[in-house]
Amino acid sequence: MISYGPAGSDDLCNVRGLDPSVPRLVLDRERWERWSRADWSVPRLPADRFERDRMLKTIDELAELPRLAEEGHWLAGESQRVRVRVGEIDQTNWSADIKPWRKGSRGAPFVRGIHFRNDESNVWLQHPAFDSTIPSTAPERKQAKWCGPLKPADQPRLACQAIVNAQQTRRLRWIVLPARCVLGNSVNHLQIPDDILKLLTAEFGGLDEALGWLCELLNSQKLDAWARAWAANNNVNNYELELLPLPPVQLQVPSNLA
Structure with a gap:
């Protein structure tokens, strides 16, 4: 899957469709599943290339961590969740x-x-x-x-x-x-x-x-x-x-x- 954006109204054309300059991201299925816990939501990324790369690095780093309301991490009780x-x-x-x-x-x-x-x-x-x-x-x-x-x-x-x-x-x-x-x-x-x-x-x-x-x-x-x-x-x-x-x-x- 390919995700495009962000895009504004100026990036749309009735002849070419989406302007080629609009950023795009090829979503590898395994990486995407790890990010979203298989709910297949797509992150909103900045248009700037350097900020975009920094955001993707942060997402990759944090995606491996337990989530706040999950069981079994240091902030979860023995029989409860946050x-x-x-x-x-x-x-x-x-x-x-x-x-x-x-x-x-x-x-x-x-x-x-x-x-x-x-x-x-x-x-x-x-x-x-x-x-x-x-x-x-x-x-x-x-x-x-x-x-x-x-x-x-x-x-x-x-x-x-x-x-x-x-x-x-x-x-x-x-x-x-x-x-x-x-x-x-x-x-x-x-x-x-x-x-x-x-x-x-x-x-x-x-x-x-x-x-x-x-x-x-x-x-x-x-x-x-x-x-x-x-x-x-x-x-x-x-x-x-x-x-x-x-x-x-x-x-x-x-x-x-x-």
Whole structure:
């Protein structure tokens, strides 16, 4: 099979069809199957030849690794798997219980996509509950306080926001969501088996430290490049996150998970 693209409207001709300058990729069946786990999806590759070669090298490297939601790797429990969950609050149905976060407010922070920020090297949470310098008119203060009946989570979590703007340099933003926060349904979070959380907590001296380390791992440039390559559209679903490759690490894990 031959895959063509990216191609724009200027690359189409009613006489010649597709312009010969459009990049193409011959998909070797064995390599293709290894990439896609036999679901036969095709990666989205850059037009630039050097960026394209770099992306293909990254895909080849990561394709051999276990996927986030598979069994038997160091982040999977003995009888469970890592699950990707949608944020617990539907912003439309619960809009009456989501209030602005004014200066001096107290309560449960409501975290949604706008509270995720990044630059070239870092990703962070920018919410007025944790940054009092955010201006009073900033959009981060709107729909930022949870006043509903659902109790916030007692422990910190790993949360991920998908960036739908194709012009952005990142596809995914991972943060450590502090305890006592409520998450909007435009954001996902990881449900990690309890036995693995205990193991990581012991390894790093605390749950926040363990999740911070894991967050840095998931925010790596290679994993984000993989996510951009396999993005089916502007929406990221749980399936896409569950198929993220999981890099190997050196941890004191049970022998059956190493």
